[in-house]
Amino acid sequence: MDLDPKIPQYSTGDPNSFGWQTGRRRWPIIITQAIDDAYRAVAHCPDPEKQTEGKRIVEALTKLKYEVQHDRALTPLPDDGYPDIATYNAELEQLNSPTWLKSPWLYTECYLFRRIATSFALSSHWKNYDVFARQKTSTFRSSRPAVLELAARYKDLMSQLQNHPDQPREAQELLFAEMAEICLWGNATDLSLLTSLTYEDIQALQGSEARKKAEANILVNDLPSCFAHLLEAKQSGKKERRVDIVLDNAGFELFVDLVLAGYLLSAGLATHVVLHPKSIPWFVSDVLPSDFAALLNALAAPRWFYETPSGEEELQGKTPEKLSDKEVEELGFLFQEWSRFHAEGQLVLRPNRVWTGPGSFWRLPKEAPELVEDLKGSEVVIFKGDLNYRKLVGDAAWDPTTPFTEAIGPLGPGSGLNILALRTCKADVVVGLPPGKDEELKALEDGGGDSGARKWAWNGKWAVVSFSKGS
Numbered sequence: 305m306d307l308d309p310k311i312p313q314y315s316t317g318d319p320n321s322f323g324w325q326t327g328r329r330r331w332p333i334i335i336t337q338a339i340d341d342a343y344r345a346v347a348h349c350p351d352p353e354k355q356t357e358g359k360r361i362v363e364a365l366t367k368l369k370y371e372v373q374h375d376r377a378l379t380p381l382p383d384d385g386y387p388d389i390a391t392y393n394a395e396l397e398q399l400n401s402p403t404w405l406k407s408p409w410l411y412t413e414c415y416l417f418r419r420i421a422t423s424f425a426l427s428s429h430w431k432n433y434d435v436f437a438r439q440k441t442s443t444f445r446s447s448r449p450a451v452l453e454l455a456a457r458y459k460d461l462m463s464q465l466q467n468h469p470d471q472p473r474e475a476q477e478l479l480f481a482e483m484a485e486i487c488l489w490g491n492a493t494d495l496s497l498l499t500s501l502t503y504e505d506i507q508a509l510q511g512s513e514a515r516k517k518a519e520a521n522i523l524v525n526d527l528p529s530c531f532a533h534l535l536e537a538k539q540s541g542k543k544e545r546r547v548d549i550v551l552d553n554a555g556f557e558l559f560v561d562l563v564l565a566g567y568l569l570s571a572g573l574a575t576h577v578v579l580h581p582k583s584i585p586w587f588v589s590d591v592l593p594s595d596f597a598a599l600l601n602a603l604a605a606p607r608w609f610y611e612t613p614s615g616e617e618e619l620q621g622k623t624p625e626k627l628s629d630k631e632v633e634e635l636g637f638l639f640q641e642w643s644r645f646h647a648e649g650q651l652v653l654r655p656n657r658v659w660t661g662p663g664s665f666w667r668l669p670k671e672a673p674e675l676v677e678d679l680k681g682s683e684v685v686i687f688k689g690d691l692n693y694r695k696l697v698g699d700a701a702w703d704p705t706t707p708f709t710e711a712i713g714p715l716g717p718g719s720g721l722n723i724l725a726l727r728t729c730k731a732d733v734v735v736g737l738p739p740g741k742d743e744e745l746k747a748l749e750d751g752g753g754d755s756g757a758r759k760w761a762w763n764g765k766w767a768v769v770s771f772s773k774g775s
Contacts, residue, residue, distance in 0.1 A: 313701070315409055335365060377403050454563055486563060529773075
């Protein structure tokens with residue numbers, strides 16, 4: 305806490321913040337979905353001992369929901385054998401027993417998911433169970449039209465890059481911008497925020513037409529600076545040029561992250577890409593190493609993945625539409641490309657419990673110096689999504705015109721880290737806006753008006769792409 309910005313953080317007790325909405329509306333839904341999933345898994349479990357243990361987990365989740373809804377005090381996390389428990393509990397003690405609905409939003413939401421993970425980690429038979437996996441798989445299946453569209457586009461682009469490697473700078477920059485924007489808007493299907501997302505909603509959020517309409521909604525766009533930095537590194541003749549991606553959501557967003565990674569490698573803007581997934585189920589839809597394997601398995605056997613009816617479809621008597629041979633071929637191309645990059649060590653996963661800690665990334669230089677030192681070897685560290693952005697800027701109530709380079713504190717200029725944040729806005733905090741822009745957006749319908757709330761930043765319609773050079 306002592307290392308965080310000296311500006312107040314957003315709180316679940318502030319009626320004008322999205323934290324207020326989160327604690328009272330979203331968290332109970334998320335916990336209920338976890339209870340339903342765990343109950344379903346226990347009901348289909350043939351092992352009596354495992355079933356008994358599973359019932360205790362359901363009881364623990366039910367107790368958690370009660371505490372949230374009745375604004376009880378947060379309690380110390382039980383020791384499940386991992387050192388971050390001590391970090392969570394030390395901060396909880398410093399916060400002086402806050403209650404769920406009157407506490408720092410960032411800490412409390414991280415605590416929520418760490419506590420859910422602890423419920424499973426303390427068991428013998430459920431240690432590695434991902435209570436959100438079913439939701440992630442279902443949403444990725446629903447993303448089928450956008451997946452197929454991008455698979456076709458990606459295959460064509462890779463062919464063009466292979467046949468015409470020496471494209472003019474302008475063409476290279478346009479292609480980089482398109483790939484990065486695809487990666488940016490993939491965050492529009494964050495499951496922890498869109499708790500009642502329908503199939504039709506997903507179609508509206510994904511696909512090329514949606515991206516074209518959304519270009520005007522990028523409020524800060526530092527992609528030209530990031531491209532210039534990567535191109536300069538390429539032209540310098542450096543033998544190894546690494547790009548790191550601190551991942552956000554699984555499913556379609558991980559798919560577009562791999563589209564960007566594959567493009568960077570094929571275009572020579574990077575020689576290696578390091579993906580940073582989470583180590584525990586986190587914020588419903590965040591990437592675990594198992595999600596990466598599941599995605600590749602889906603691409604390796606797309607007919608099985610997309611054409612096999614889900615349990616819900618079977619109940620409704622629905623049969624998924626069959627894939628064409630061309631679609632299977634295009635998905636197979638992605639599988640071959642990404643599997644090859646992974647097998648040859650150009651695309652690697654590097655999970656770290658730091659990413660599921662309770663606080664801001666202002667703490668990283670002191671709390672994770674080895675990680676920071678490692679990241680200094682990267683040409684660009686890309687932080688994906690809303691939570692990573694909130695952690696970068698400390699989830700503090702900055703003036704929205706504050707420069708991004710200032711708001712990321714010790715990770716800014718002089719840190720040796722080159723940082724690119726790709727973020728669709730789904731929380732109050734935002735920096736780097738031109739003067740008057742926040743007021744203009746608040747004046748829009750449902751923008752917040754004179755209420756004091758920054759409602760325009762809650763729905764994922766707007767985005768910021770912010771770059772900071774570490775030199």
